[in-house]
Amino acid sequence: MIYKQYFHYVLWCLLYTFLTVSCEPEKERSQDVEYRTWSSYLGDAGRTHYSTLSQITPENVEGLKMAWSYEAPDWGQMQMSPIVVDSMLFGVTAALRVVALHAATGKEIWQFGDSVQVWHSTSRGVSYWEGRNDKRILCTRGPHLFALDALTGKPISSFGNNGKVDMRKGMHPGAREKFVISNTPGTIYKNLIIMPLRLSEGAGAAPGNIMAFNVITGVLEWVFHTIPHPKEEGYNTWENGDAYKSDVVGAANNWAGMAVDEEREIIYIPTGSAAPDFYGGVRKGSNLFANCLLALDANTGKRLWHFQFTHHDIWDRDPPAPPNLLTVERNGEQIAAVAQVTKQGYVFVFNRETGEPLFDIEELSAPESELMGEATWPTQPRPLRPKPFARQSIDLTESNISPFAQNADSLRDILMKADKRLYAPPSLHPVLLLPGYDGAAEWGGAAADPYKGILYVNANEMAWILRMGKADEDLNNLPLGEATYKKYCVSCHQIDRKGLADSGFPSLIDIELRKGSDEIRQIITNGKGMMTGFPQLTDKEKTALVRFLFNQEIKHNVSENSEGKEIYQLPYKHLGYIKFLDSQGLPAINPPWGSLHAIDLNTGEYNWSIPLGNTPELGEEGIGTGTENYGGPVVTENGLLFIAATRDGYFRVFDKKNGALLWEYKLPAPAFSTPAMYEVNGKQYIALACGGEKLGTPKGNQIVAFALEP
Numbered sequence: 001m002i003y004k005q006y007f008h009y010v011l012w013c014l015l016y017t018f019l020t021v022s023c024e025p026e027k028e029r030s031q032d033v034e035y036r037t038w039s040s041y042l043g044d045a046g047r048t049h050y051s052t053l054s055q056i057t058p059e060n061v062e063g064l065k066m067a068w069s070y071e072a073p074d075w076g077q078m079q080m081s082p083i084v085v086d087s088m089l090f091g092v093t094a095a096l097r098v099v100a101l102h103a104a105t106g107k108e109i110w111q112f113g114d115s116v117q118v119w120h121s122t123s124r125g126v127s128y129w130e131g132r133n134d135k136r137i138l139c140t141r142g143p144h145l146f147a148l149d150a151l152t153g154k155p156i157s158s159f160g161n162n163g164k165v166d167m168r169k170g171m172h173p174g175a176r177e178k179f180v181i182s183n184t185p186g187t188i189y190k191n192l193i194i195m196p197l198r199l200s201e202g203a204g205a206a207p208g209n210i211m212a213f214n215v216i217t218g219v220l221e222w223v224f225h226t227i228p229h230p231k232e233e234g235y236n237t238w239e240n241g242d243a244y245k246s247d248v249v250g251a252a253n254n255w256a257g258m259a260v261d262e263e264r265e266i267i268y269i270p271t272g273s274a275a276p277d278f279y280g281g282v283r284k285g286s287n288l289f290a291n292c293l294l295a296l297d298a299n300t301g302k303r304l305w306h307f308q309f310t311h312h313d314i315w316d317r318d319p320p321a322p323p324n325l326l327t328v329e330r331n332g333e334q335i336a337a338v339a340q341v342t343k344q345g346y347v348f349v350f351n352r353e354t355g356e357p358l359f360d361i362e363e364l365s366a367p368e369s370e371l372m373g374e375a376t377w378p379t380q381p382r383p384l385r386p387k388p389f390a391r392q393s394i395d396l397t398e399s400n401i402s403p404f405a406q407n408a409d410s411l412r413d414i415l416m417k418a419d420k421r422l423y424a425p426p427s428l429h430p431v432l433l434l435p436g437y438d439g440a441a442e443w444g445g446a447a448a449d450p451y452k453g454i455l456y457v458n459a460n461e462m463a464w465i466l467r468m469g470k471a472d473e474d475l476n477n478l479p480l481g482e483a484t485y486k487k488y489c490v491s492c493h494q495i496d497r498k499g500l501a502d503s504g505f506p507s508l509i510d511i512e513l514r515k516g517s518d519e520i521r522q523i524i525t526n527g528k529g530m531m532t533g534f535p536q537l538t539d540k541e542k543t544a545l546v547r548f549l550f551n552q553e554i555k556h557n558v559s560e561n562s563e564g565k566e567i568y569q570l571p572y573k574h575l576g577y578i579k580f581l582d583s584q585g586l587p588a589i590n591p592p593w594g595s596l597h598a599i600d601l602n603t604g605e606y607n608w609s610i611p612l613g614n615t616p617e618l619g620e621e622g623i624g625t626g627t628e629n630y631g632g633p634v635v636t637e638n639g640l641l642f643i644a645a646t647r648d649g650y651f652r653v654f655d656k657k658n659g660a661l662l663w664e665y666k667l668p669a670p671a672f673s674t675p676a677m678y679e680v681n682g683k684q685y686i687a688l689a690c691g692g693e694k695l696g697t698p699k700g701n702q703i704v705a706f707a708l709e710p
Contacts, residue, residue, distance in 0.1 A: 035450075035637070038084045038678045039128050041185040042445060042632070046325030047259040049447035049456075051677040052637040055684035056708060061640060061653050061663045067685060067707040068106035069668070073097065075701040077529060077672060078691030079183070079443070079631070080125040082703065084678035085150065090137055091703055092123040094691050098139050099703075100153060103687075104680040106705060110153035112139070112146075122529055124257075124443070124673075127185040127193060129215045136215065138193050140182040142526060143167050145195065145213060160218030167195055170211040170223045172245050178206040179533045181526075184257040184443075187267060189298045191215050194267060198255045200532045201316070202488070203282070203570055205275035207244060208253025210294070212301060222301035226252040226271050226289045233303065234288030248568065249283045251275035252290035256443055257322035259338070260298055261352060267298040268325070268338050268352075272318030278426045278468065278574045279314065281373030286311040291318060293340050293348070295355060305355030309342055311377035314369075314426055315466070316437060317343050321445030321632070328358065328453035329602045339601060341446045341457050343439025345390035348383055349601055359385040359604055369425040371468065371572055376425050385604030389597045390440030390459045391589075393420040393432045400589050404618060405582035414580070415588070418465065426468045426574075434589070436464035437577055444632030444645060444674045449656075453602040456635055456656065458612055458645060459595050460628050462587055463580040464503075468572045475567045481548030483567055484541050488534055491574045497549075503579045504695070512550040520546050586617065592626030594646060596633070598656065608659040613646030628695055630672040634686065644671035644688055647695045651675075651688065651706075669693075669700020683707055 034044050035052040042049050056064065072078070074095035082091040089103040097113030127138040128150065135150035136159075145167055147159035155163025168176045179200045186193040192212045199205045210224040227244040228234040235241065243249045252274045260267045274283050274290040291310040296303055310317040323340040328349070336352040349358040363379035396415060401408050418432035425431075438460060446457035475483040486495075492505045499507040511520065521542050527533030537545070547553040580588045587593045592611035600607055612629055615622030631645035641656040649670040653663040669692030677686045687705035692698050 036679065038082075038676045040083060040188070041125050041127065041257065042081060042322065042674060043634070043677070045187070045260045045262055046450060047257070047322040047445060048324055048326065048450045049445070049632055049634045049674065050450055050637070051634065053677060053679055053684045054636070054638045055679075056636070056640065056686075058639050058655055058662060060708060063708045064653070064663060064665070064706045065709050067705045068104075070099075070101055070106040070108065070703045072099065072701045072703065075699045076691055077122055077693040078689035078703075079122045079673050080689050081674040082676040082687050082689070083125060083128055084676060084687075085128055085135070087680050088150070089676070089678075089687060090126050090128070090150075091689060092125060092139065094122075094701065096121060096123055096141050098126060098137065098148065098153065100150070101703070103678060103685065103705075104683065106703070112148055112153040121181060121527055122183055124183055125185045127188050129188050129191075129193070131191070131216075138186055138188075138215065140167070143180045145182070145186070145193070145218070147215070147218065158217070165213060165218040167197065167211065168206070170209050170220050171206055174245065174247065175206040175250070178204070178536050179527065180206050181533070184255060187258040187260050188215065189260050189262065189267060192221055192298070194258060194269075194298070196255050196257050197253045198532070199251050199253050199275070200534075201251065201273070201275050201277045203248045203276040203568060204536065205250030208251050208271065210254060210269055210296070210301065224294070224296060224301040224303065227274070228288065237286045237288040239284035240282070243283060248276070249274065252287070255318070256320055259323045259325050261325055261336070264336070264353065265298050266304060266352065267296050268323045269294040269296060270319035270321075270323060270340055273310075273313040273316050276570060277314070277316050278466075279371065279374065279570050279572045280312055281371070281375070282570065284312070284375045286377055287313070293319070293323060293338070293350070295338075307348065307350065307355060307357075309340070309348065309381065311380060312375070314374070314376065315423070315433065319343070320439050320441050320443050324446055324448040324455065325352065326448040326450045326453055326455070326601070330358065337453075337601065339446070339448065339455055341441035341455075343435055343441060345388035345392070345435050345440035345459060346383055347386050347389070347455065347457070347599060347601070357383070358601075359383050364422065366423040367421055367425055370427060371425070373571060374425065380423050386599050386601070386606065388440070389457055389599065389609070390435045390461050390595070392422065393424075393434040393463070394422050396420055396432070396434065396589065402582055402586065402588055402590050404584070404586060404621070405588060407583040411582060411588045426466055428468055428470070431466040432463055432580065433466045434463040435460065436462045436579070438462070442630050442632070444630060447633045447635045447641070449635060449637075453600065454607065455599045455601055456633050456641055457597050457599065458629050458633060458643060459597065461589070461593050461595065461626070462628055463589050465578040465580055467575045467578075469575050471569050471571055471573045475569055479544070479548070479553050480541060481544035481546070481553040484537065484545045485548050487567060487569070491576050492531070494576060500576060500578060501696070502581050502585045503577050505577065508549055517546050517550070520549065584617065586615065592624075594626035594629045596643065596654070596659065598659065607657075610654075610659040612643070613648050613650070616648055630694060632674040634675050634677050636677070642675055642677070642686055644673070644675065646670065647697060649692070649697065665706070668702050668704070670695075670697045
């Protein structure tokens with residue numbers, strides 16, 4: 001009798017649980033699961049940067065204190081956004097060491113990385129996958145994707161070749177010695193990881209294939225060709241039908257990351273520019289699928305729809321961040337949408353299933369190029385709403401010169417003589433690029449309220465000067481080291497090797513006094529920071545380049561390489577990434593130089609816009625001027641927006657309803673990264689990486705976490 005009563009009781013409990021769970025609104029259930037954890041890059045698969053954790057409120061946020069700090073073994077820029085699984089926080093140091101920390105204390109649990117070789121690249125984090133008792137961290141170093149045991153940090157030998165796979169395996173054989181890395185975590189979908197790739201931006205770049213690898217075995221499961229092969233859609237948008245296997249044309253890669261709609265089984269992938277940048281005479285056509293938002297079947301890689309943001313890109317206008325998945329309301333109807341922010345300061349919003357634009361998009365007439373062999377595309381797309389979240393070059397007048405500039409007259413002369421037209425093509429004369437090379441939106445991306453349709457995006461307003469020059473010097477008549485330098489290094493480090501310090505490109509003068517030849521060769525091969533590497537160079541070319549940099553090259557040697565092949569030259573060269581600055585090294589246009597916005601994507605209207613950051617060099621006058629910023633925001637359901645990102649090194653919390661500043665904290669070093677919000681043992685934390693170094697700021701090496709005092 002007792003057993004029968006117990007059986008009925010258990011049955012009733014199971015029935016009650018089923019009824020209450022099945023009747024619970026789907027939205028609330030998904031919120032509880034998806035937005036209370038931070039086990040995926042930028043919080044969740046939809047890249048919303050959003051949390052429903054509510055212990056920290058607008059009323060008590062002033063009580064935030066540093067809960068713990070971890071000192072990494074490496075110093076310098078950390079762009080990574082941590083992820084948190086249960087009580088473990090996973091991140092990447094400045095030298096690409098993966099670390100697992102206790103998320104409530106910051107105590108190191110394990111570390112994975114080469115203790116001898118120093119890697120000079122940057123990483124925005126790692127990916128996490130689990131299945132039954134199998135928990136894995138996926139990370140990259142160089143061209144390799146690693147699978148690590150999440151609990152121990154040890155490589156999983158059954159994955160690929162003893163724990164790693166070469167991401168170039170999905171490319172044609174001619175690309176397998178080219179520069180291929182990944183700065184951004186791969187996107188997990190079921191048992192797949194779809195990988196973003198960073199490639200060279202010059203002539204000879206690898207093709208930007210989208211590749212999905214099996215998380216368990218490392219086997220390549222599917223490939224999407226962003227430079228189409230014969231009989232594939234888009235093939236005819238490249239004048240050179242063999243662009244997909246060209247030794248000159250390449251890229252069109254996804255480097256910024258992706259978002260995935262797990263319910264609809266669609267992955268949304270923004271693709272970058274085709275290479276070479278700035279001169280497209282060798283890749284005429286609209287160049288599909290470069291500069292696109294691709295919607296692919298996440299199981300197979302089959303294209304469902306696409307939209308191209310820039311046709312035949314010659315400005316490096318690649319989408320800089322993953323898209324955001326959110327729901328917007330139109331005429332009382334809830335629409336699953338995908339929003340993509342751009343370097344131009346535009347927000348494009350589409351129906352997630354059909355690709356239909358949710359705001360009208362116009363095709364603007366674009367100027368023609370005067371460069372020989374170039375063929376600019378006649379139109380470029382622009383959404384009618386929302387309005388751009390950063391100023392456009394065409395809007396600038398003489399009155400927009402910075403009021404703080406001591407050389408205002410000379411700056412005014414530059415501004416008025418430069419070509420400021422929208423989509424003014426690269427020219428032998430100065431073109432003013434605003435938003436600049438790095439864009440209005442940055443790789444930190446936007447945050448989104450996934451159910452209310454509000455987008456939160458931080459922006460830069462740094463103008464740059466774009467200029468081309470004739471390649472009137474035959475590199476084959478120069479010594480090999482000098483020729484190699486002029487082909488690969490001169491646009492960043494300049495012809496005199498003095499670099500562009502204010503624009504972030506260091507001088508190479510007397511480099512032999514600061515670094516040894518082996519370290520220089522390693523940087524040439526693997527890259528450093530955001531500098532791409534050149535693994536395709538022969539040993540003879542690398543040796544010659546080091547001798548040139550060390551002023552040891554014999555001038556009468558000719559540049560013939562070991563195979564006797566001539567050095568390929570484009571007819572024009574990019575003259576460098578030059579910021580439009582005043583004599584004090586500050587932006588030459590008037591503030592704000594950085595800003596933060598809340599955009600209602602239900603209507604296309606702005607809820608608010610404010611300057612983001614201060615300029616310490618200007619003292620009291622610099623308050624509210626805004627600064628350059630890299631890294632994105634985190635928003636909470638209960639009304640808070642958290643963001644660091646600024647050059648002035650502060651971590652700030654704003655009221656997401658009106659942009660009012662609620663709290664700020666001076667970090668140990670600027671955090672050019674997106675925070676992670678999580679909960680351990682009932683306590684809410686927010687953690688971020690403070691590496692500094694970028695924008696001329698001091699170096700740091702800390703990962704820090706904040707929480708309310710007990």
